[in-house]
Amino acid sequence: MVKNLVEVRNLKKYFPVQKGFVETLLARKIDYIKAVDDISFNIRKGEVFGLAGESGSGKTTTGRLILRLTEPTEGKIFFNNTDISSLSPTEMRGFRKRMQIIFQDPYASLNPRMKIGDSIGHSLLIHKICDEDEKRKKVLNIMENVGLTPTNVLYGKYPHQLSGGQRQRAVIARALILQPDLIVADEPIAMADVSVRATLLKLMIDLKHEFNLTYLFITHDLATTKYICDRIAIMYLGKIFETGNIYDVYSNPKHPYTEALLSAVPIPDPKARRKHLIPGGEIPSPINPPPGCRFHPRCPHTMDICSKEEPELIDLGNNHLVACHLK
Amino acid sequence: MEKENNFFTNKLFGWLIKSAKWYGSEFYITVIGCIIILAIIIITVFAPFIAPNNPIKFVGETFSPPSSEFFMGTDNLGRDVFSRVIYGARVVLSIALLSSIFSAIVGVPLGLLSGFIGGKIDRILSLIMDSIYSFPGLILAIAMAALLGPGIINISIAIAFVYIPTYFRMSRGHTLSVKEELYIEAAKSLGAKSSTILINYIFPNVIQSIVVVFSLNIADAILTAAGLSFLGLGIPPPTPDWGMDLSQGKAFLPSGSWWIITFPGIMISLTTLGFSMIGEGLNEILNPRITER
Amino acid sequence: MNDTNKIILKIKDLEVLYATRMGLVKAVDKVDLELKRGQTLGLVGESGCGKSTLGFSILRLIPPPGRIIGGEIIFDSADLVKKTEKEMRNIRGKRISMIFQDPMTCLNPLMRIGDHIVETILTHEKKLNKKDAIKIAEDLVVKLGISKLRLDDYPHQFSGGMRQRAMISLALALNSDLIIADEPTTSLDVIVEAQILDLLKELRSSYKLTIILITHNMGVVSELVDRIAIMYAGKIVEIADCFPLFEKPLHPYTVGLLKSIPNISLEKQELEIMPGSPPDLINLPTGCRFHPRCKNVMKKCSLYEPPLKEVKENHLVRCWLY
Numbered sequence: 053m054v055k056n057l058v059e060v061r062n063l064k065k066y067f068p069v070q071k072g073f074v075e076t077l078l079a080r081k082i083d084y085i086k087a088v089d090d091i092s093f094n095i096r097k098g099e100v101f102g103l104a105g106e107s108g109s110g111k112t113t114t115g116r117l118i119l120r121l122t123e124p125t126e127g128k129i130f131f132n133n134t135d136i137s138s139l140s141p142t143e144m145r146g147f148r149k150r151m152q153i154i155f156q157d158p159y160a161s162l163n164p165r166m167k168i169g170d171s172i173g174h175s176l177l178i179h180k181i182c183d184e185d186e187k188r189k190k191v192l193n194i195m196e197n198v199g200l201t202p203t204n205v206l207y208g209k210y211p212h213q214l215s216g217g218q219r220q221r222a223v224i225a226r227a228l229i230l231q232p233d234l235i236v237a238d239e240p241i242a243m244a245d246v247s248v249r250a251t252l253l254k255l256m257i258d259l260k261h262e263f264n265l266t267y268l269f270i271t272h273d274l275a276t277t278k279y280i281c282d283r284i285a286i287m288y289l290g291k292i293f294e295t296g297n298i299y300d301v302y303s304n305p306k307h308p309y310t311e312a313l314l315s316a317v318p319i320p321d322p323k324a325r326r327k328h329l330i331p332g333g334e335i336p337s338p339i340n341p342p343p344g345c346r347f348h349p350r351c352p353h354t355m356d357i358c359s360k361e362e363p364e365l366i367d368l369g370n371n372h373l374v375a376c377h378l379k
Numbered sequence: 380m381e382k383e384n385n386f387f388t389n390k391l392f393g394w395l396i397k398s399a400k401w402y403g404s405e406f407y408i409t410v411i412g413c414i415i416i417l418a419i420i421i422i423t424v425f426a427p428f429i430a431p432n433n434p435i436k437f438v439g440e441t442f443s444p445p446s447s448e449f450f451m452g453t454d455n456l457g458r459d460v461f462s463r464v465i466y467g468a469r470v471v472l473s474i475a476l477l478s479s480i481f482s483a484i485v486g487v488p489l490g491l492l493s494g495f496i497g498g499k500i501d502r503i504l505s506l507i508m509d510s511i512y513s514f515p516g517l518i519l520a521i522a523m524a525a526l527l528g529p530g531i532i533n534i535s536i537a538i539a540f541v542y543i544p545t546y547f548r549m550s551r552g553h554t555l556s557v558k559e560e561l562y563i564e565a566a567k568s569l570g571a572k573s574s575t576i577l578i579n580y581i582f583p584n585v586i587q588s589i590v591v592v593f594s595l596n597i598a599d600a601i602l603t604a605a606g607l608s609f610l611g612l613g614i615p616p617p618t619p620d621w622g623m624d625l626s627q628g629k630a631f632l633p634s635g636s637w638w639i640i641t642f643p644g645i646m647i648s649l650t651t652l653g654f655s656m657i658g659e660g661l662n663e664i665l666n667p668r669i670t671e672r
Numbered sequence: 673m674n675d676t677n678k679i680i681l682k683i684k685d686l687e688v689l690y691a692t693r694m695g696l697v698k699a700v701d702k703v704d705l706e707l708k709r710g711q712t713l714g715l716v717g718e719s720g721c722g723k724s725t726l727g728f729s730i731l732r733l734i735p736p737p738g739r740i741i742g743g744e745i746i747f748d749s750a751d752l753v754k755k756t757e758k759e760m761r762n763i764r765g766k767r768i769s770m771i772f773q774d775p776m777t778c779l780n781p782l783m784r785i786g787d788h789i790v791e792t793i794l795t796h797e798k799k800l801n802k803k804d805a806i807k808i809a810e811d812l813v814v815k816l817g818i819s820k821l822r823l824d825d826y827p828h829q830f831s832g833g834m835r836q837r838a839m840i841s842l843a844l845a846l847n848s849d850l851i852i853a854d855e856p857t858t859s860l861d862v863i864v865e866a867q868i869l870d871l872l873k874e875l876r877s878s879y880k881l882t883i884i885l886i887t888h889n890m891g892v893v894s895e896l897v898d899r900i901a902i903m904y905a906g907k908i909v910e911i912a913d914c915f916p917l918f919e920k921p922l923h924p925y926t927v928g929l930l931k932s933i934p935n936i937s938l939e940k941q942e943l944e945i946m947p948g949s950p951p952d953l954i955n956l957p958t959g960c961r962f963h964p965r966c967k968n969v970m971k972k973c974s975l976y977e978p979p980l981k982e983v984k985e986n987h988l989v990r991c992w993l994y
Binding site: 106107215217218245246248251253275276278312314315318319321322324325330332334335 | 718719817831832833834861862863864865866870888889890891894914918925929931932933934935936937941943944946947949950
Binding site: 119121145146148149152153155157160161162163164165166174175178179223226230 | 560561562564565566567568569570571572575579580583584
């Protein structure tokens with residue numbers, strides 16, 4: 053039996069909608085953006101779990117919820133069997149060592165007034181793990197690991213003096229220095245130059261083996277998830293539509309939305325030019341999602357039941373779950 | 380020794396030329412501002428060696444126009460205007476510097492805390508600061524000066540009081556925007572405490588705009604200080620003070636003694652200009668409007 | 673007049689220079705390019721390789737401090753570089769139009785979508801009255817999949833995909849001879865991106881459009897274009913027709929780029945790593961600009977700049993290997 057590192061149970065996150073003064077007076081109830089609406093999934097120890105979807109699907113919010121960077125409205129998150137959703141901020145601080153995040157924009161996630169080496173090693177001082185001298189040693193070590201060389205020179209540089217790829221390496225190094233168990237990677241390569249992306253992906257895979265990491269890989273790019281992930285969950289308007297291991301989901305997509313997403317991915321090969329199986333319209337507003345199945349207004353196979361009843365996730369075997377009335 | 384000297388001057392000039400190329404016109408503005416202020420500071424420090432006469436002694440005839448003996452003439456009591464101008468710089472500069480430091484020491488931390496904590500504390504502090512800000516600066520300074528009485532420290536406090544809201548608003552505004560940056564969230568995810576975030580992540584990013592406000596603020600404080608002493612609320616005579624000399628000299632302008640007020644006036648303008656130039660130039664260099672990447 | 677296969681745009685030795693605080697940046701360095709009527713050209717490269725600058729320079733819209741310092745842009749047998757600003761204004765929008773990455777920045781937020789189109793038509797077609805223009809606009813947007821009723825909406829009421837459709841309708845309103853699309857789908861989600869690409873494909877055949885598609889995404893170009901120019905550090909390193917280029921890329925940069933992109937249609941894939949990152953345009957490497965990252969680097973590469981050489985028919989490469 054494989055152990056679960058993270059278990060998410062019925063997680064919800066509603067953001068109240070900011071309104072103008074007059075509207076607040078007139079409206080009886082507050083509207084909510086249902087960014088994440090009742091999702092459950094597990095991340096197994098040592099795997100790369102992909103969370104894919106379009107913008108507005110709630111995938112980034114899910115990642116931030118798991119790290120408790122925002123508070124959940126409802127639901128529980130278990131990290132190594134501890135319910136972290138009910139911990140106090142002080143208790144949580146201890147857990148932060150074990151889970152780290154890599155943001156999409158490395159430039160914005162580094163303090164512009166801090167030298168790279170200090171940025172990477174600051175968490176060692178925060179958690180009082182070691183002193184200044186040992187910090188330097190450890191930072192230089194980890195910089196070597198992520199390929200930020202020459203380490204001695206780059207240690208004293210500021211973020212704006214590095215290239216995009218180097219900055220992302222620095223962010224990865226910062227996430228790794230506390231030797232966490234889980235890394236949430238939120239579109240980690242989206243801002244990198246095309247020719248640098250493969251290098252970063254490979255680096256992440258190598259580091260995973262070296263440091264025994266588990267990744268939650270959040271992205272909109274289904275070609276990348278296919279390359280790096282072991283399992284994947286497809287999100288749409290705050291719901292998980294389909295989840296399973298990469299092979300099952302990609303070779304045998306059961307949800308019409310998954311099918312559409314897969315067919316829309318551009319393939320870098322003109323011989324593969326094809327007619328896309330894409331639905332019309334765009335992702336609707338998460339404030340008032342369609343009733344029943346949230347995808348039904350755009351679905352090519354929509355039936356009567358779809359607009360009335362919300363489908364549950366059904367296990368099709370081999371942990372391949374899908375939420376669709378067709379199955 | 381000679382060689383080493385050469386080496387340093389070469390290095391200094393090399394740096395100047397490189398920076399000028401890098402930053403363009405803003406750099407020249409800053410350098411000119413620095414030269415003006417540096418000159419005035421040198422004058423202040425070495426006043427006893429530069430000034431030919433004692434500024435509060437009667438050394439010549441009254442109302443003598445500029446001549447080879449009295450470079451800027453003498454005033455109604457027969458004191459040397461040139462010496463008074465030189466000694467006057469001491470008073471003005473110390474008041475301006477002290478008041479700016481006082482208001483920064485109070486305003487910046489309050490702004491940081493207010494912006495960072497937010498909520499009720501922020502609202503109350505902002506309300507207080509806005510009500511201070513809504514008073515015309517000079518009138519508020521007059522009231523404070525009248526309350527506190529004369530003396531360099533008291534005048535500085537009176538002026539500082541006027542400028543606290545400037546620092547407060549500036550640092551609060553920057554804190555609010557820096558607080559939303561991704562690197563703050565990154566620091567939180569590392570497990571940093573609020574105090575660590577405030578000191579290591581927010582403060583260093585806010586302080587650079589404070590430097591700009593600081594030098595512009597000194598320029599403003601000089602004008603307010605001069606205004607106060609012009610109105611008789613400054614340093615008591617006979618201590619040389621540009622504002623006071625201006626106010627006393629204006630009575631003799633109709634009779635043709637232009638030199639008594641012209642030279643202190645020029646010095647006030649020049650000092651203000653110097654600090655303004657440093658401030659504006661630094662603003663362009665530190666916060667370029669077009670960021671090139 | 674049947675003028676397919678006629679060369680509509682010919683760029684010769686074009687050089688664009690940005691004078692920045694850090695130094696002089698030659699964003700476009702002696703670029704030669706040809707485009708036939710009805711052809712779709714993909715201009716591919718990473719950020720900072722000069723592809724967007726090249727696109728803007730055709731419209732003479734390079735943001736300061738950039739300017740064209742040499743070369744010719746022959747459009748319909750006239751050199752655009754020599755034209756006055758007034759003459760250019762008549763060309764922009766009417767003869768050559770542009771589609772941008774972020775349509776929100778190009779639409780006036782206080783103007784209705786319909787008014788944008790009508791205004792564009794009226795500025796360039798003085799003979800038409802407002803009624804005709806509205807009619808043309810309505811017909812046009814329906815073809816692009818926007819409901820007539822939505823012409824009265826403001827840009828912020830449109831979704832990203834709809835805005836991009838509106839931008840395309842602006843470009844089509846005057847039947848431009850050339851459309852420059854600068855990363856038209858980059859800010860869109862995958863499904864909407866596919867919708868817009870399908871739309872462009874359809875329009876290309878029905879309107880016989882000539883398009884320059886500027887993008888960093890190899891997947892997007894392979895869907896749409898006839899001919900591809902790969903840019904690296906301000907220079908074109910390879911030009912070829914789409915199929916031969918993907919079949920057998922010649923320049924090591926193109927080869928590496930194609931092997932480093934995850935491809936969803938492949939069962940198992942080993943990504944190839946290209947070391948280093950694109951150079952800083954101020955401190956360019958000597959010789960071939962790609963040599964510090966190249967697998968097949970030779971002694972010659974760091975010394976001399978290779979010429980753009982026709983290796984096969986219609987397939988040009990800038991590399992000492994050939």
